[in-house]
Amino acid sequence: MKKVLSVVLVTVLVLALGVGCAKPAQPAQQPEPAPAPAEQPAAPAEDTVKDGTFTASDADFDDRGWKAEISITYTDGKISEVVFDEVNKDGAKKRDDAGYNEPFKAKSGVTVGEVSDALAKALVEKQDPNAVDTVAGATGTSTKFKELAVKAIESAK
Numbered sequence: 001m002k003k004v005l006s007v008v009l010v011t012v013l014v015l016a017l018g019v020g021c022a023k024p025a026q027p028a029q030q031p032e033p034a035p036a037p038a039e040q041p042a043a044p045a046e047d048t049v050k051d052g053t054f055t056a057s058d059a060d061f062d063d064r065g066w067k068a069e070i071s072i073t074y075t076d077g078k079i080s081e082v083v084f085d086e087v088n089k090d091g092a093k094k095r096d097d098a099g100y101n102e103p104f105k106a107k108s109g110v111t112v113g114e115v116s117d118a119l120a121k122a123l124v125e126k127q128d129p130n131a132v133d134t135v136a137g138a139t140g141t142s143t144k145f146k147e148l149a150v151k152a153i154e155s156a157k
Helices: 002-021 098-108 112-126 139-155
Strands: 052-057 067-075 078-087
Touching: 052 139, 067 139, 078 112, 078 139, 098 112, 112 139
Parallel strands: none
Antiparallel strands: 052 067, 067 078
């Protein structure tokens, strides 16, 4: 019985060595990748902006009697000028209303005109309403500015 067991073990050992030392199977040849297609010219961007002046305004006057308006001018596909203000039913501009600006400046440290001009300048510099920072003390005006700027820009596309 020991001899049979020895012969079986030796046979298993020889087979194991033979399999372990055998040459590994070659992987299947991968087909060569197809050449890249010729580069196509880029299609014009869908958000290309045409030159001109585009406007947007609030639909209604707010509870204080003001309606925000913005005018954005594009030159060579870039914002080159921005005019933002709020007007009342008589067409008077908020930046010129001393009765509104004096308490506003006392509270926030700036006039409505200074806020409007700062927002307009930032939009010309950054070219993106979402990149324009809110002016401290004028969060409502800054929010209206950004909302209307987005509408005016959309109408330019």
